[in-house]
Amino acid sequence: MTDSTPADPTEQEGRGARRRDAAVTRQAILDAAVAAFTRHGYDGVGVRDIARNAGVTAMLINRYFGSKERLFAEAVDVAFAPRTVISGTGADLPRATARALVTRTAPDAEELGPFLLLLRSAANPSAAAIMREAIARHAGRHLTEELSDGVSAELMLAVQAGVWLMRSVLGTTALAEGEPEELAGRIESLFQVLVTPDGPGSR
């Protein structure tokens, strides 16, 4: 659980404590929380780990966020809010999104992404409820208005989550070590089926 990044000494002091600033500290905690929850899941990190990586004490988390669960809720919001879960628009959407998915799940990708957070915290029912709401609020709405159909939108999320699971979490051989180009093409075909209202159903 020791995550290397110790305290972010980018402020100015070479060593010792940083200047006291509630907003900055709060943000540091939130950043550390997103990273930690994404890497180890809700139950996998303790507030002490997050606090250490933010350069503060565990109790400060409770002062600023009330509880670990409320911190998680904010972290989920951060993880799902800025980044889009789809790439491209219109006809280019399947291709762009498939490419982005393969790239972001590459073994050497350092950006972790919201799906990792989703998968690793899915076991905890409270965490699952929080994430469901966040998905409905951000990604789901965005996807639905682009795809005009809720089922298609959530199936697209499902495919992405599944690929992320196999490739990044489990590391199954075929998907993790396969040729990125081929894989992207296969996934693009899947997305293609989803964006077309309901074309050639069988074969």
Next chain:
Amino acid sequence: MTDSTPADPTEQEGRGARRRDAAVTRQAILDAAVAAFTRHGYDGVGVRDIARNAGVTAMLINRYFGSKERLFAEAVDVAFAPRTVISGTGADLPRATARALVTRTAPDAEELGPFLLLLRSAANPSAAAIMREAIARHAGRHLTEELSDGVSAELMLAVQAGVWLMRSVLGTTALAEGEPEELAGRIESLFQVLVTPDGPGSR
């Protein structure tokens, strides 16, 4: 963590301890472990919970299985071994598998299934490694020889896992409350794309 089923009094005694039998007791522990791990994930259950549901003491688990991790490994093997992760053969495979998936992820389905175990234990790296091996040993091999292509096989698993996540774990609105018939058809279309070697790539 109190899972209702207290001790399985199906033996014969109305109350009190069951007849001492190593094989039966071991199996009772294993059954309880599969159920508990599937419901709450590797980190979500303690050995005391499993032991209580099996009607024994926590220490007996260590006597029979060595450790919680080794018990988990056996439980994963049980969960993935008997049931097939695909239904039907040949041309009927997409349709049958899609129908089975929708049925098994219905809100009132009481059989939990290996994907739930997979999703809820994915956060723990050791557990993930154990499950990856089990998948390669059972489902992956079976799927590959039916589909003749490793990438297709694992993409099929990915789609199933993703749908399971959205429907059963998160309970997102569109997939959880949608019409089963429509959903099955949409998923069938996805599988259809996977089983055809590589036909119409775009559109």
Next chain:
DNA sequence: CGAAAAAGTCTACGACTGTAGACATGGGAG
């Protein structure tokens, strides 16, 4: 400068975890 308020730390508690070792008990073999 001095005091109020904000920002952060320390100590501690009760509950829970996996598991090691010593102990009790039942059941089949002689």
Next chain:
DNA sequence: CTCCCATGTCTACAGTCGTAGACTTTTTCG
């Protein structure tokens, strides 16, 4: 019937968890 080993339980330990309350340190403002 009696012995003995397999079967199962009890107690305990060293950790970790989230968080409550009292405390100290820094910043800001009059």
